[in-house]
Amino acid sequence: MMRSERRSRLILTIYLLIVASILAVDRLSAPASHLVKGELIFISDTDSIDASRESNSVYRIGLDGRGQKRIVGSIPHNDGYLRISDIDCEPVSQQLVIASHRHDLNGFHHALLNGSGLHLDKPGGGVPLTATRQIAIAPDGVSIIVSRQFEEFGERRYGLVAGDLMSREFKTFKAPTEALSHFAPDFGPGGRQVAYIIEESKGGLRPKYRLAIAAHDGRDEQVIFETTLALTDVAWSPDGEWLALEMSRQIYKLRPDGSELTQLSSHHAGTSSPRWSPDSEGISFVAPSSFPGFNQLIVMDADGRNIQRVANIRGEVVNGCWV
Numbered sequence: 001m002m003r004s005e006r007r008s009r010l011i012l013t014i015y016l017l018i019v020a021s022i023l024a025v026d027r028l029s030a031p032a033s034h035l036v037k038g039e040l041i042f043i044s045d046t047d048s049i050d051a052s053r054e055s056n057s058v059y060r061i062g063l064d065g066r067g068q069k070r071i072v073g074s075i076p077h078n079d080g081y082l083r084i085s086d087i088d089c090e091p092v093s094q095q096l097v098i099a100s101h102r103h104d105l106n107g108f109h110h111a112l113l114n115g116s117g118l119h120l121d122k123p124g125g126g127v128p129l130t131a132t133r134q135i136a137i138a139p140d141g142v143s144i145i146v147s148r149q150f151e152e153f154g155e156r157r158y159g160l161v162a163g164d165l166m167s168r169e170f171k172t173f174k175a176p177t178e179a180l181s182h183f184a185p186d187f188g189p190g191g192r193q194v195a196y197i198i199e200e201s202k203g204g205l206r207p208k209y210r211l212a213i214a215a216h217d218g219r220d221e222q223v224i225f226e227t228t229l230a231l232t233d234v235a236w237s238p239d240g241e242w243l244a245l246e247m248s249r250q251i252y253k254l255r256p257d258g259s260e261l262t263q264l265s266s267h268h269a270g271t272s273s274p275r276w277s278p279d280s281e282g283i284s285f286v287a288p289s290s291f292p293g294f295n296q297l298i299v300m301d302a303d304g305r306n307i308q309r310v311a312n313i314r315g316e317v318v319n320g321c322w323v
Contacts, residue, residue, distance in 0.1 A: 038063050038277060039323055040284050040297055041071075041096070041113070043084050046315040050074055055081035056316065058098065058115070060323075063299060065311045071115030072098065077105065086134040089113055091278050091323040093141025095165075097121075099132040101149075106130050108146065110165070113323060124168035127161045133183055138191030139238075142166060143216065145194060147183040150176050158183045160196060162218070173218045178202070184233050188256075189240040192216055195256075197231050198223070211245070213256060224258035233273055237280040242302070244274035244283055251285055253302070264304035271298075273319035284310070286317045 040063065045056040047070060058072035075082040075098070085101040091113070098109040107122035107129050123129050131149035138144070145162045158181040163170030173194075174182040179202040186195050198210040209231035214221040233246035236256075245252045249270030254261050265271045269288040276283055277299075284299045295317035297310040 039067075040275075040299075040310060041087065041089055041320040041323060042286075042297060043087055043318040043320060044313055044315050046313050046317075047073075051315065053081045054083065056084050058084065058087055058096070058320070060113075061297065061311055063310055065309075068311065071113075072096075072109075072111060072118055075100075075109060075118075077102065082109075085132060086318070087320040088136050089321045089323060090137055090139055090141050091321075092139065093137075095137055095141040097135050097137045097144065099135035099146060101131055101133060103131045103149075108132060108135055108144075121165065121168065123163060123170045126163065126170040127172055129161060129170060133158055134185065136185045136187055136194075138187045138216075139189060140191055143187070143191050144170075145173060145185045145187070147185055147196075153178060155201070157181050160185055160194075160218075162216075174214075174221075186234055186236045187216075188213075188236045189238060194218075195234050195236050195243055197234060199231075211243070211254070211258075224256065225254060225261070235274050235276055235283075237276045237302075238278055239280040241280065244276060246272055246274055246285075251283065251304075253283075262304070264300065265307075275319050275322050276302075277322045282322070284319055284322050286319050 039060045041060045043056050045051050050056050053074050055074040057070050059070050061068040082100045084098055086099045089096040094113045096111045096113050107120050110121045111118040132146045134147040136145050143164045147158045148161055150157055150159050157176035159176040160173035160182045161170050162173040179200055181199045182196055184197045193213055195213050198212055200208040209227050210223045211225040212221050212223045229248040231247045235244040242253045251265040251271050251274045252263050267287045271285045271287045274283050274285045281302055282299055287296050289296050289312050294312050294314050296312050300307040
């Protein structure tokens with residue numbers, strides 16, 4: 001065998017070993033081709049148009065990894081385009097709400113799940129909806145709650161503001177303080193209760209986090225869980241039995257009474273934005289890919305088993321909902 005042929009085979013062997021190593025590290029199977037029902041809705045700047053505009057868009061994709069479609073493109077604003085900070089949607093009411101962390105945008109965008117009817121919903125009165133970090137819509141497709149920045153503090157602090165799509169009157173649900181922020185709201189089944197995270201930061205000490213549940217009007221707050229681990233997102237299962245948490249960059253689940261904390265993911269590069277399937281039997285989330293500049297949309301059973309990659313997507317990815 002000539003030396004050049006041996007060298008070529010050696011290079012090919014090394015390449016195949018590298019690819020195999022990447023797949024082993026991911027510990028994920030092929031795209032979830034046997035999952036034929038449902039779609040994921042997410043935010044990404046994967047489109048070159050978005051990247052050039054320094055914006056992002058809302059996409060949907062089938063659980064088999066096919067049919068990716070941009071349903072809400074770059075949203076114009078003043079002389080440029082908005083950068084979406086969060087979305088939420090409801091499969092029954094077919095409502096999609098879109099938030100942006102702009103200080104000069106008082107309101108949120110609203111559309112149907114197919115992307116039609118996109119418009120800016122401005123509050124008709126009460127508390128403004130500027131600098132929105134996160135947004136949640138109730139299962140009935142009417143009530144809205146947002147986490148927005150309150151400007152009267154030296155440090156960045158967030159509080160919860162609640163209203164609805166009918167009256168468009170918004171009021172403070174949970175106000176921040178010099179030490180406390182409230183964020184990551186999510187409605188429970190029927191919209192009767194709201195789960196959210198409270199972050200306590202003061203005196204340069206390590207932040208403390210609490211998971212709280214309150215009535216839809218903000219009363220009867222109960223703290224069900226406390227931790228010093230970074231608690232950054234919460235999602236309530238449609239059947240009301242579990243809360244999915246993003247904690248210390250992994251996915252956990254917890255009963256609404258604060259019991260049975262269970263770790264579901266252990267991805268080496270971290271995970272984010274857990275979202276439940278409509279039947280509460282699965283959870284979708286995002287994890288960085290082994291390929292630089294890519295992120296993965298992933299689904300798993302509600303017990304953490306049967307982890308499968310839906311798609312490997314170039315650019316940022318923020319999970320929105322499973323419909």
